[in-house]
Amino acid sequence: MTDDRAAAVELDRLEVAYGGAVALRDLSLRIAEGETVALLGPSGSGKSTALKAIAGFEPVSAGTIRLAGRDVTALPPAKRGIGIVVQSYALFPHLRVGDNVAFGLAAQRVPRRERAERVAAALAMVGMSDFAGRYPGQLSGGQQQRIAIARALAPRPRVLLLDEPLSALDARLRESMLEELQLLRTELPDIAMLYVTHDQSEALALADRIGIMRDGRMVDIGAAEQLYTRPPSAFTATFLGGANLLEATVVSSGSSSECVEVAVGGDRLAGRSASRRSIGERVLVSVRRHAIALAAPGTDGSLAATIESVVWRGSAHHVRVRLSGGDTVAVVAPLTGDRPHVGDAVALLIRREDVHLLEEKPSGDAGTVSGTPAVAA
Ligand SMILES: Nc1ncnc2c1ncn2[C@@H]1O[C@H](COP(=O)(O)OP(=O)(O)O)[C@@H](O)[C@H]1O
Ligand SMILES: [Mg+2]
Structure with missing residues (x-):
């Protein structure tokens, strides 16, 4: 601009x-x-x-x-x-x-x-x-x-x-x-x-x-x-948006670079990317905590997860879940839905426009991603 x-x-x-x-x-x-x-x-x-x-x-x-x-x-x-x-x-x-x-x-x-x-x-x-x-x-x-x-x-x-x-x-x-x-x-x-x-x-x-x-x-x-x-880097995604970062693999890339499908563990997610991606490419995906909805397990196009902790923070539940692949994800769940319980199996529903592929690559060096700051809610 x-x-x-x-x-x-x-x-x-x-x-x-x-x-x-x-x-x-x-x-x-x-x-x-x-x-x-x-x-x-x-x-x-x-x-x-x-x-x-x-x-x-x-x-x-x-x-x-x-x-x-x-x-x-x-x-x-x-x-x-x-x-x-x-x-x-x-x-x-x-x-x-x-x-x-x-x-x-x-x-x-x-x-x-x-x-x-x-x-x-x-x-x-x-x-x-x-x-x-x-x-x-x-x-x-x-x-x-x-x-x-x-x-x-x-x-x-x-x-x-x-x-x-x-x-x-x-x-x-x-x-x-x-x-x-x-x-x-x-x-x-x-x-x-x-x-x-x-x-x-x-x-x-x-x-x-x-x-x-x-x-x-x-x-x-x-x-x-x-x-x-649309944060460009992992640092900005976490510091500005308090976003979750997931490592994923591109499984399909539509004619428009906006439409990409990635595999996260055994599940698939539709997402958006600013640049063209190739199939098999390893990518970092950022998903903000407020952009994730908890749904019944098995819902189509969702990530399977298990609830690990729930903290009621007045206006919302702050929920931590573990994906089948082992990554943990933070979710801010509105009070309107069912109250989440520790140990429940759930599905994470995320709209395509909230699944953002970073330009920054995942690296074997853990420092790049886990070195980013934890952000308070
Ligand atoms: N007067 C000073 N003398 C020596 N080092 C300083 C001084 N002021 C700041 N620093 C150092 O410069 C760096 C940046 O500090 P600062 O600009 O105050 O950061 P921020 O405002 O982002 O917290 C820090 O490592 C800090 O320790
Ligand atoms: Mg200062």
């Missing part, structure tokens, strides 16, 4: 090293005006390092950073015109909320009268108009994070960087802040956002595109929905 909006951020082969250790390598990324990109990856994968380099808090050892076409690689943070929000709020405890929000405006030499207007507008945007006179210590975590967002927005940056802004908040608050951030995006249609998180649900809720980070590299990038439904 090409984006014909102007580029707000252009990163070209960025590299950051701490001492001799390279923490970020070869990062190239273009973010258009009005676009939100999430960098998603496990802890230590280089997300914060990327963000700090763009903001100017960490010097780069190679590569260039352009903002709105201007090379800012050597500029100090205050000259880049970027708003930044971090996990820990980083508000000044001795300043009232209003003065915290005004902080960047004084440095920008915004006239006093206009400062007050901008502070009021930024506080209104995050629903905190009544709190200008309080000190940060008199606010809850969620309120402090709203103030931090208002402070970042008050100077009207064209680029907003957010580093795990919700991770210090409890689950319920995270949910409502996510909705507010979505709303903010519609209120600020021209701002470019880079949102760093280890939480796939935040990335999916907010981002137009998602870049997957692993060991200092961006290993995949694509439109959020495409990456989720």
